[in-house]
Each structure stands twice: as structure tokens, then as C-alpha cells.
Amino acid sequence: MTSLFQLLIYGLVLGSIYALGAIGVSLTFGILRFANFAHGDLMTLGAYFGLSFVSLGWPIGVSLIPAALATVLCAVIIDQLIYRRLRREAPVILLISSFGTALILRSLVQILWGPNNQVYRSGIQLPWRFWGLRLKPDWAVILLGTALLVVALHLFLQRTRVGKGMRAMADNFDLAKVTGIDTESIVLWTWAIGAILACAAGMFLGMDTRLHPTMGWRLLLPIFAAAILGGIGRPYGAIAGGLVIGVAEELSTLVINPAYKTGVAFAILVLMLIVRPTGLFGGRA
């Protein structure tokens, strides 16, 4: 029973990281109309920007801010240099291009920071113990940080003009355009929000495990599974989707070899796409 709770709690931690990545994927898919395969590697880049500030001696929480800004800058530059010129092409051309961007980002990370595993903080963190459960303090930071970011995102989407514009574009692109919403600036905001959350997700993942140039790429499948489960273009659905995938992956290790956890995300993804392609909360097919 304890091991079940243990897995459940770790599933929520992992699910929070997935959720933060999935929101970005869901927004770009909903607003820019293409599956951004470089999102996982944007997470990697954010995590490594974080490492650079942490190695200056800054605390991780403080490092998140400049790292997120640097990630936003990169995302906007990539959009202006490449994706903006391809917006008139078929979405699948953008997909191929994002596949190339993913490789470019990954090789840049390898060139700048090296190909080996790295950590934010060496040494072992003593876990808290409650009723036989072992909880790492970092997990509390990750869960709390995710909750804060989600609340901030909620206020942004509900209260600001840009946030409302983003939701309008995700709901109905053409209608949003004729209403006079400045679509190009909304696109930039979408990249900015996606990049901030990607950087946070990457840094949380780096805190929980370690940094490696392929850390983000390997998360791409669960993140897309979460975004599709929650319904494309639905940030709130993506959060729920992330938590469901995270918990399902962890619980599956009770019965299958942990190396095949990816298979769980894959199974949920394919099942969902066949049975209910609009997602649990009715996004776009």
C-alpha cells in the first residue's frame, strides 16, 4: 500500500513536469496549427540556461527567471528566423522544420555544455519520512512551483487582453482574425508563454534527475500524449492530461519493467486518438 502511495506522489511530480511542457505544445498546436517537435529540446535548453546561472552561485529559484527570459528570446528568434517564413506552407512543412530545429538545439546544447550528465547540486538530499513514505524536498518545490505557474497562467489567460486573444485564436482562428486581434503579436506571446513553461519544466526535470542533452527529446511523447488527452488548444486540459500520464506511467511500473514506461504514454495516446480524438475536455480534433 505504501509503495502505491509512493508511486502516486512521484507520478504527480512527473505529471507536473509533463503538464508544464504539454501546455506549451497545446498552445502552439492550437494557435500556430503545427506539432512543434522542438518543444522537448526547448525544455533542455531552458534547463541548461538554468545550469549556467546556478553555477554562478545563484539559487535555483532565482536562476529560473533569467533562464526563462533567455529561453523566450531563443524561441522568438527561431520563430522570426524560420517559422514566420513558413507560416503560409502546409503545417507538415513546419513539422519537418521543427524536427530540424530540435536537432539544432540539441547539438548546440552538446557543443556549449558538453555531452555528459550534469546536476544542479551535488550530494544527496535527505528525504522526509512520513508514515513510511520517502519524500524528497525537491518534489515539494516542483509541485509548488508548478501550482504557482499554473495560477499565473490562469490569471493571464482570463484577465489580460493578450490572454483572451490567445484563447480566441485557439478556439476559432478566422473569427479571431476578423475581430481585429493582432495575430502576429499573439503568436509571439504564445512562444513566450510556451518557452517560460518549457524552461521551468526543464529545470524541474533537471532538479529531479539530472541534465542531459536528450532529456527533453525523450519527454516529447508523454508531453504530446498529455496535450492530446486534454484536447489540443486547451491549456487546462493539458494540465489534467499531464497529471494523468505521469501517474499512469508511475503506477505501470508495478506490473511492467520501468524501461517500458514510454509504452504507457504511447498506449494512452493511440487509444485516445482512435476513441476520442478531441480529448477528454473537447478540444479540436
Place this chain on the structure above:
Amino acid sequence: MLNYGIFFLILVGIYGVLVLGLNLQWGYAGMFNIGVGAFFAVGAYASAIVTTPLTSEHLGGFGLPFWVGFLMAVAAAGSIAFLIGLITLRLRSDYLAIATIGIAEIISQILRNEGWLTNGVRGITRIPRPFRGWIPGQDTLLYLGLVLLILLVVYWASERAYRSPWGRVLRAIREDEPATMAAGKSVLKFRLQAFVLGSMIMGLAGALYAHFVTFISPEAFQPEFATFIVWVMLIAGGSGNNRGALLGALVIWGVWSGSELLTNRLPAQWTTRVGPLRILLIGILLQVILLTRSQGLLPERPPKPILFASGGRRQDISRNRDPAG
């Protein structure tokens, strides 16, 4: 130098087979497969398992002749593609792409973790090279002959398929799926056929690779080299065009090998960064191609449509369009 040339051409030939397989799936039928490396690996392992001498390190070691290995590679890649295709080919192209990432990841985990089958990360050694000792010292040259022969056969068959009614249906599905369905074609069946056939070709390329390098491990099938570069070859050459696919394999492998000459001049402290630097170069090349010439070097040229013998109407059209007439 001559040896380097033979080496280079063998790899171009193997990549050529791989790109032709992908062209059948993406170029003809518009199916987005990012799991190329997985089918390539399945072919390589299947052939290695049945042709290696007796061993206790992994399954098999049956010591069968290489052509049995090639058949096994095609059969294994084809049957896995059939099972995967049954569940995923209903999906739209971008969702299929995401699903194939999952398949590639699962297969690569199987290669790493199922030691009884694949010897895990240590890989399979002593894969026999065909023709060894037939003409002393010339076995790579003979192997090049085999690679080119297989490449030619696959190219010829692909060209035939492109011009056949079957190829026409695939292009119709790519361009307009509902219309093809309305014309009474079973979209799923045609997709499944193209997916399985393309994957069989990729499996064959895997077997060619395994018997050339004689040692395989999961490291050899990293997505960068087994999937990404194959896509760049097809996009650069021109998807839908078989000659373009082969030209792409030659040009991109040339750029890739040429970049080694450049990176060799870098100072010694850069040695660990040379690999990513070359991938960066290929990534940038892909973006430049997409931005400036997204059709590729040799754009697709579908056969001329068959016009029915209602001559009068055609003449009317040409008269209207010809300013001089």
C-alpha cells in the same frame, strides 16, 4: 583512397535503399514516419540473429547464409510494420508522426533491455560479411556490387509502383483523402500496404548495414543517424521523386563525410564537440532547403494525366490559352 571511395559508395547505397523506403511512405502516400531508425534496426538485428555463428550471448546464432538473413530482415520489419500500421494508420499525418516517435523509443528500449534477444547494449558481434575470401582482398568491392544490385532492384520496383494504378491511388490519398474514399478506394488498406512495403525496404537496408559493419549495437541506431539524416536526404533530393531520393542520399552523405574533413582541422580540445557540430550543420542545411527550395533538388514529376479522346474540348482549351492563336 580507392578503399575510401568503395566505403563511401556502400554507405550511400545503403542510405539510398533507406530513402527509397521512406519515399514510398512519405513521398508517395504522405505518411509521416519518424521511426525510420526502428525498422532499420529491426532488419539489422533480424539478419544478425539468424546468420551469426552459434553463441550463448543472444537468441539465435544459427549460422545461416546471408540471403536467409536478408529475407528474415524483410519479414521481421514487414510484420512489425503490419502490426503497428493496423493501429496507427487511421491517424492524421502529424499524429502518426508523434505515434512513430513512440514506436521508435519502445523498439530502442527493447534492443537495450532484452539481453536474451539482442545481447543488450553490448550488441551483436561476428556478423558474417558475404563473399569473404572469394577474391582475396576484394570482398568490399564484391559487397559494393551486392548493395548496388539491391539498390537498382528497389529503385526499378519503386519506379514501376509510382507509375502503376496502385501508385496513383497512393498519390490520390496524399492529395485528397475524402475524395479517394468517395471514389471507393479503401484508404486504410492502401496505406497499410505502402507502410508495410516501405518498412520492408528499410529492414532490407538494415540487413545490408549489419553485414557491412559486422558489429551492431543500439548505439548505431540513434535517431540522428538512422532517422534524421534520412529525412534530410529525402527532403533535399525531392520527396516523391525516386531519382531525387537517390541524389539526396548521395549529396547529403557527401556533405556529411565532407564535414569530417573540415572538423578534422579543428583544435584538439574540440574533439568531443565534432559530432554535434556536424549534426548542427545538417540541421541548418535542412532549414535552408525548406526556406528556399522546399520541393527539393529534383521536384516530383507525376506522369502526365491520361486525357480522354474528346479531342474537341482539349483543342478549345488550348486555343483559349494560346495568345498567338
